[in-house]
Amino acid sequence: MSSIIRAALLFGLAFMVAYLIITRELSYFINPRFQYLSIFSLIFLLILGCVQINHYKRPSAHRIGTWGYLIVLLPICAFLLFPSKPLDASIADQKVYTYVPTEKPKNQSTDQQQLAQEDDSWEEPYKQKASELEKLSVITLSSKNYLEVTNVLMMYPEKFVGKKITSTGFVYREEGLKDNQFVLARLSMSCCVADAGVVGFLIDTPLSNQFKKDQWYEIEGTFEITKNETGEVPGIKLKSYKRVPALKDSYVYQQF
Amino acid sequence: MLRLLKNFYVEILLVFLFMTLVVFFSSDSFLRFEWDVSWLSSFVSYGKLQNLATIFLSIFLEGLPFILIGVLVSSLIHEFVNENTLWKLTPKNPFLSIPMATLFGLILPICECGIVPIARRLIEKKLPVYTAFTFLLAAPIVNPVTIISTYIAFGDDWGITLTRLSLGAGIAVVMGFLFFLFFRNREVLRNNSHTCESDEMDDHCCSDHREHHTKHDTPKWKDKLNHALYHSIFEFMNMTKYFILGAFLASVFQTFVGFAAMKSMASHEWIAIIVMMGLAFGLSICSSSDAFIAASFRNAMGTAPLFAFLVYGPMMDLKNVLMMAGSFRASVIWFFWGGTTLLTIVSVICFL
Structure with a gap:
C-alpha cells in the first residue's frame, strides 16, 4: 500500500516539473539558465517511480511515516492550489x-x-x-x-x-x-x-x-x-x- | 478516531491525493488552472499567500535536482563501496587521520542527512571516534555536490566557495583533535544502538541493508544498481521531508518577516551572526542546497553572518541533532553542539 503512495508522490512531482517545463512557467520560479537541472530531476524522478512500481511488493527499506508522506505532498499541493505566476x-x-x-x-x-x-x-x-x-x-x-x-x-x-x-x-x-x-x-x-x-x-x-x-x-x-x-x-x-x-x-x- | 487515522492513514492519504488529481484534471481550464482560495484571505492577505507559495515552490524546485544527485550518489556508494576498505586505508596516527578524514567527503559525498548513520556504522566497525566525527563534520561541506551548488548559487564565485570549504574543514579538524583529547577511550555510542530494535531513529534502521549484505556476498552489479535505486527512493523521501519543511519555513520567513527586518539587525554584527546561526539550526536545510537560501540573504547580510550560516548549517542543525540523539550518548552531543557553536562564532569573527 505505502509503495503505491511513494510511486504516486514520485510521479506527482515528476508531473509537476514536466508541466512547468512544458508551459515555460518554470521561469517564474527559477532562472531559465538552470532548466537543464530540472530536466535531470524530471528524468530521475520518473526512473525512481518506475523502480518503485517494479518493486511494489518489496518491504520498505526505511520507515517513512504519515507525516513524511504528507510533507512530501506539500509542494504538489502548493502547485495545484496556487496559479503559477511571478511574485507580485x-x-x-x-x-x-x-x-x-x-x-x-x-x-x-x-x-x-x-x-x-x-x-x-x-x-x-x-x-x-x-x-x-x-x-x-x-x-x-x-x-x-x-x-x-x-x-x-x-x-x-x-x-x-x-x-x-x-x-x-x-x-x-x-x-x-x-x-x-x-x-x-x-x-x-x-x-x-x-x-x-x-x-x-x-x-x-x-x-x-x-x-x-x-x-x-x-x-x-x-x-x-x-x-x-x-x-x-x-x-x-x-x-x-x-x-x-x-x-x-x-x-x-x-x-x- | 485517532486509531482509525493511525490504521488507515495510507488509504485516507491516497483518497485525498486521488481526489485532488480528479478535481485537477476535470476542471475545464486544465491548462490555466486556478483554484479559488479566496476564503483563506479571511486570515491572511491573498497576495501574501500567493507569494509564499511561489517562494516555497521556487526553493523546492531549485533544490530538488541537488537532493536527487545527492541521493543517487549516496545510494550507489552505499551499494558499491565497502566502508571496511575505507577504514583499512586510514592511517592509525591521529595527526594524519584527522586531516585525512576531512577529505573523505570527496570520495563519499553525502549530505548531513545521510551522514549520521554512516558515521555510526563506521564507529561500530572500530574506526577511531575522532576520525569518524571529523568525517561527520567535514563531509557535508567538503563534498562535490555542495561545492558545485555553492559555486552556482553565488554566481560562479570561487572565493565564497573556497572560504566556506576551508572554514568547514578547519572546524572539523579542531573538533577532531578535541574528540581525540576527551573521548579517546570513552564509549560514545548509546548502549543498545547496535541493535535495530532499540534504536530510536528507526527511520534509519538498517536491518534491511544488513540482511541484504549477508544474503548476496557477490551480487551482480545489476542487482546492486537496482537495489541502489530502490534505496534512493527512501533516502529521497526522508531527505526531502526535512528539505521541504526547511523551504517552507524559509518562505514563511521571507514573506512575513522579510529582509527589511534583517537589515536593521545586520548593523549589529554580533546579533546578526547569532540570528543566522539560529536560522541555520532551525531551518535544517540540506547542505547540498542551503547555498541557494544563503544567497538570498547576500543582499541583506555582511560576510561574517553569511558564513556563519553557510558553515554552521551543514554541521549542526535540528534534524541532525535528532538523528544523533538516536545514535550517540547525551554527553557526546552536548560536547559536539557546544564545540561547533563556539568554533563557528570564533572562526567567523577572527577570519572575516
Whole structure:
C-alpha cells in the first residue's frame, strides 16, 4: 500500500516539473539558465517511480511515516492550489533595494585581487558593450538586456550621462526616499525567487504623486547619476511616460 | 478516531491525493488552472499567500535536482563501496587521520542527512571516534555536490566557495583533535544502538541493508544498481521531508518577516551572526542546497553572518541533532553542539 503512495508522490512531482517545463512557467520560479537541472530531476524522478512500481511488493527499506508522506505532498499541493505566476510587486517591500545588480564585477573583492594581476582583459566585453551602446541614439532596456546594460551604464557613467534611455518597470518606494522620488523597479533573479532583489532607476520628479505604487510604466528620459546615502545610484530624468500593463514575466534574469 | 487515522492513514492519504488529481484534471481550464482560495484571505492577505507559495515552490524546485544527485550518489556508494576498505586505508596516527578524514567527503559525498548513520556504522566497525566525527563534520561541506551548488548559487564565485570549504574543514579538524583529547577511550555510542530494535531513529534502521549484505556476498552489479535505486527512493523521501519543511519555513520567513527586518539587525554584527546561526539550526536545510537560501540573504547580510550560516548549517542543525540523539550518548552531543557553536562564532569573527 505505502509503495503505491511513494510511486504516486514520485510521479506527482515528476508531473509537476514536466508541466512547468512544458508551459515555460518554470521561469517564474527559477532562472531559465538552470532548466537543464530540472530536466535531470524530471528524468530521475520518473526512473525512481518506475523502480518503485517494479518493486511494489518489496518491504520498505526505511520507515517513512504519515507525516513524511504528507510533507512530501506539500509542494504538489502548493502547485495545484496556487496559479503559477511571478511574485507580485508587493513582495518588494520585503526585499532589499540594491539599485544595481549585485553581481557587479567591480564590487567583488576576490575578483579585484585577481583582476589586478591579469591586466584589464576582463573589462573587454564590457568596453565592447559600452561602445555598442554609445552608438545607439536611444538605449532601450528590455527584460533580456536589463541587467547587462545597467551594469555597463554604472561602470562607465561618464560616457552615458545625458543619454536617452527607455525603461519599463513598476513603481516602488522605499523608506528614506523623498516625496518627489520613486524607483522604476524590476525584480532581478540570480537563481530562484528566494534570492530575488529589487533593481531599478531612481526618478526625481515633481509629478511623483501621479505614480501609484505597483503600477507599471514605460518611462523615457535621460540617464543621470543620483547620490543618496548608499552611494551613487542610476537615475532617469523624466521626459515622458505612459502607463503599461504589467509584464507577464516580470523578472529580469542574471545571465552571468 | 485517532486509531482509525493511525490504521488507515495510507488509504485516507491516497483518497485525498486521488481526489485532488480528479478535481485537477476535470476542471475545464486544465491548462490555466486556478483554484479559488479566496476564503483563506479571511486570515491572511491573498497576495501574501500567493507569494509564499511561489517562494516555497521556487526553493523546492531549485533544490530538488541537488537532493536527487545527492541521493543517487549516496545510494550507489552505499551499494558499491565497502566502508571496511575505507577504514583499512586510514592511517592509525591521529595527526594524519584527522586531516585525512576531512577529505573523505570527496570520495563519499553525502549530505548531513545521510551522514549520521554512516558515521555510526563506521564507529561500530572500530574506526577511531575522532576520525569518524571529523568525517561527520567535514563531509557535508567538503563534498562535490555542495561545492558545485555553492559555486552556482553565488554566481560562479570561487572565493565564497573556497572560504566556506576551508572554514568547514578547519572546524572539523579542531573538533577532531578535541574528540581525540576527551573521548579517546570513552564509549560514545548509546548502549543498545547496535541493535535495530532499540534504536530510536528507526527511520534509519538498517536491518534491511544488513540482511541484504549477508544474503548476496557477490551480487551482480545489476542487482546492486537496482537495489541502489530502490534505496534512493527512501533516502529521497526522508531527505526531502526535512528539505521541504526547511523551504517552507524559509518562505514563511521571507514573506512575513522579510529582509527589511534583517537589515536593521545586520548593523549589529554580533546579533546578526547569532540570528543566522539560529536560522541555520532551525531551518535544517540540506547542505547540498542551503547555498541557494544563503544567497538570498547576500543582499541583506555582511560576510561574517553569511558564513556563519553557510558553515554552521551543514554541521549542526535540528534534524541532525535528532538523528544523533538516536545514535550517540547525551554527553557526546552536548560536547559536539557546544564545540561547533563556539568554533563557528570564533572562526567567523577572527577570519572575516
